[in-house]
Amino acid sequence: MLFVALTILAACNQKQPTAASVETEGADKTTVTTDEQATDYYTALDRYLAEQIAARYAPGEYSVPLSDVVAVNDEDSTDIRIWGDFWVYNYCQVGDTLKCVSGGSHPGLMHICQKGEHFYVSQFEQVEDGSGFLPSARQIFGEYFESFQIHHSDADERERNRAEGLRIFVRDHGLSATMYQDEGWPAKEL
Secondary structure (H helix, E strand, O other), rough: OOOOOOOOOOOOOOOOOOOOOOOOOOOOEEEOOOOOOOOHHHHHHHHHHHHHHHHHHHOEEEEEEEEEEEEEEEOOOEEEEEEEEEEEEEEEOOOOEEEEEEEEEEEEEEEEEEEOOOOEEEEOOOOOOHHHHHHHHHHHHHHHHHHHHHHHHHHHHHHHHHHHHHHHHHHHOOOOOEEEEEOOOOOOEO
């Protein structure tokens, strides 16, 4: 199941918008202040990716977290667990093209806690890079490892999901972009 977590992230202040806190400034630019808390666990996951993970990369005008969810266990509201292949892409818009300036994959297990009506990520068990990738993925994903492998290794499906997520992002945020592009590759239509 693909969960498309879409967020605008202003490069100057690295904060995620909420419905009540976005102030439009110009055609495709946004000034953002965060003053609301996540009221569902997917929003908490989105916020964590936008604020914690995207900040590790070179900033862009827009940050688009995409989550390919492998499994969810929400039986315990003090430890909601979401296993997935989590991605963050940072873009700058040049003309009608969203140009990717940075980003990457962060597969693992998100632990989300509910306090009252609000949710937040309390822990992120991330799969290791390099030679530790497979052993740590097996440990973290456990019974969901095979499903994770299918999700993570299907580059064509991942690219279709990315394009769909970007189409939704552009539509929902009123951007004029019709293409997206990775460094060194031709632009693709949204």
